[in-house]
Amino acid sequence: MIKIGPAGGSSTGKAWNDGGRVRIRQIFVSHGNLINSLQFQFVENGTLVLSQKYGGSGGIIPENFSVVTLxxxxxxxxxINVWHYNGQIVSLTFSTSKGRYGPFGGQSSKPYYSTFDYKLGEDNTFGGFHGTGDVYLNSIGVYMKPMTTLSNANNPEVHVKDEKV
Incomplete structure (x- = not known):
């Protein structure tokens, strides 16, 4: 797997890792002006499994709660589109093979915010999430599975060398 990111304040908060959990059924987003927390529901061995909650309550009342069901x-x-500022995730938008969900969180168009787009392509290469969080979600990154076949390569000159890493 290829580890990409994280975007946001990766040096703050407790590290979390859901690498290898790829069959996402639902994404639970707690948000206000920032992303407070994320939680995921995965399909593993034909069973629905809930991840830990990553991030915190954010201390914002009332808090918004959104569910993305794939x-x-x-x-x-x-x-995934991530807007971040000062060590926190401000806004998240999830793109799927069938549409977009979000943005969740606060306003993402301020000129001093930073943005990062994780574009994984249409070949279902998502390999899981990782990041950091404490009171808020501080950072988020993804894992990407490399292509394991050449079925999408149109170049007959491509040769794959089998190497152990």
Whole structure:
């Protein structure tokens, strides 16, 4: 797997890692002006499994809670747009093979905010999430599975060397 990111304040908060959990059914987003927390529901061995909650309560009342439900297995993640500022995730948008969900969180168009787009493509290469969190979600990154076949490569000159890493 290829580890990408994280975007945001990766040096703050407790590290978390859901690498290898790829069959996402639902994403639970707690948000106000920032992203407070994320939690995921995965399909593992035909069973629905809930991840830990990453991040915290944010201390913002009232807090918004949104649920993204993917039409698993035909719908899968193809990208995530992250806006962050000062060590916190301000806004998240999830792209899938069938549409977009979000943005969740606060206003993401301020000129001093930073943005990062994780574009995973249409080949279902999502390999899991990682990041940091404490009172808020501080950072988020993704794992990407490399292509394991050449079925999408149109170049007959491509040769794959089998190496152990």
């Amino acid at each position: 039409n698993y297995p035909s719908e899968f993640l193809t990208g």
